[in-house]
Amino acid sequence: MSDEPRIVTIPPEIAxxxxxxxxxxxxxxxxxxxxxxxxxxxAVCEVAGPTVSPGGAGMYAPVSRAAVHQRMKEGKLxxxxxxxxxxxxxxxxxxxxxRESAYCYVPVCELKLxxxxxxxxxxxxxxxxxxxLEGDKPDWEGDFLEWQNExxxxxxxxxxxxxxxxxxxxxxxxxxxxxxxxxxxxxKEYMEEMKAxxxxxxxxxxxxxxxxxxSSKRKRGGK
Numbered sequence: 001m002s003d004e005p006r007i008v009t010i011p012p013e014i015a016x017x018x019x020x021x022x023x024x025x026x027x028x029x030x031x032x033x034x035x036x037x038x039x040x041x042x043a044v045c046e047v048a049g050p051t052v053s054p055g056g057a058g059m060y061a062p063v064s065r066a067a068v069h070q071r072m073k074e075g076k077l078x079x080x081x082x083x084x085x086x087x088x089x090x091x092x093x094x095x096x097x098x099r100e101s102a103y104c105y106v107p108v109c110e111l112k113l114x115x116x117x118x119x120x121x122x123x124x125x126x127x128x129x130x131x132x133l134e135g136d137k138p139d140w141e142g143d144f145l146e147w148q149n150e151x152x153x154x155x156x157x158x159x160x161x162x163x164x165x166x167x168x169x170x171x172x173x174x175x176x177x178x179x180x181x182x183x184x185x186x187x188k189e190y191m192e193e194m195k196a197x198x199x200x201x202x203x204x205x206x207x208x209x210x211x212x213x214x215s216s217k218r219k220r221g222g223k
Contacts, residue, residue, distance in 0.1 A: 005113035008048045008078045017043045018080060022148075025075040031083040031099050031147070044080045044105060051080070051105035054142065060111035062118060064130075066138035068106065073144060077114065080105050083147050099147035 010018055010028070017040060019030030030040055044051060052059065054068040063071075071077040081102035122128045130138075190207050202210075 003049045003108040003112065005116055006109045007113065008107050008110060010047055014043065014047070018047075025072060026078040027072055027081060027145075028079070029081045029083070029102070029148075031085045034084050037082055037084060037103070040080075040082050041103075041105075048078065048080065048105075048107035048109070050108040052108060052111070053104060054079075054106060057106060057111050060108055061115035063114070063133055064138075064140075065142070066135075066140045067130075067133035069139040069142045069144070070133065070135045071114070072106075073139075078107055078110055081145060099149075102145055102147070104145055 008026075017030070018028040021028050032040065054072075055065050057063055057065070057068045068077065072079050081104050083099040083102045085097055085099050087097060118128055118133075121132075186208065193207070194202075
């Protein structure tokens with residue numbers, strides 16, 4: 001599928017792959033196993049063409065992440081979310097199904113269409129203000145992208161289990177203790193990489209997921 005400026009339309013016969021859109025928006029939300037994630041992403045690319053994360057939208061339109069969030073909430077920008085789900089237990093040891101933070105992608109073709117719209121408005125008005133794009137209260141965090149049922153979201157407990165972090169390690173992350181003070185090997189490796197690549201803005205959680213993916217590839221015999 002091309003990335004020529006257009007609004008993405010989803011064929012009804014495969015709509016179930018993308019999930020139901022949040023009310024009043026084009027935010028298509030789906031959950032599933034990690035194994036289903038690749039099938040979902042292939043379908044997204046087949047229908048929408050090239051995609052980027054909200055943070056990468058600025059490569060195709062002169063907008064901030066907050067502006068992307070605002071346009072998504074207004075129902076003017078398609079977004080495809082996939083929440084990996086997993087089995088777990090609550091604090092009482094009872095089984096429950098949890099959803100992690102979503103993989104989120106927006107189509108390049110709609111960003112290019114938006115860029116054209118901004119250009120036309122700028123020519124007509126003589127300028128474009130940040131308030132027009134980001135709203136009165138810019139949303140930089142995008143909490144609305146989290147799984148809507150808070151009781152089914154993964155939280156600090158699952159994060160600590162996945163990373164083998166202690167409560168003290170979490171406190172050190174929060175208060176920004178210098179790299180030499182980190183004793184946890186994964187935190188230390190992360191901080192050393194960030195020090196070596198100061199332009200990198202990858203979050204520790206994303207970095208950790210990337211490392212886990214590389215490790216899984218090696219186990220399967222991949223490169």
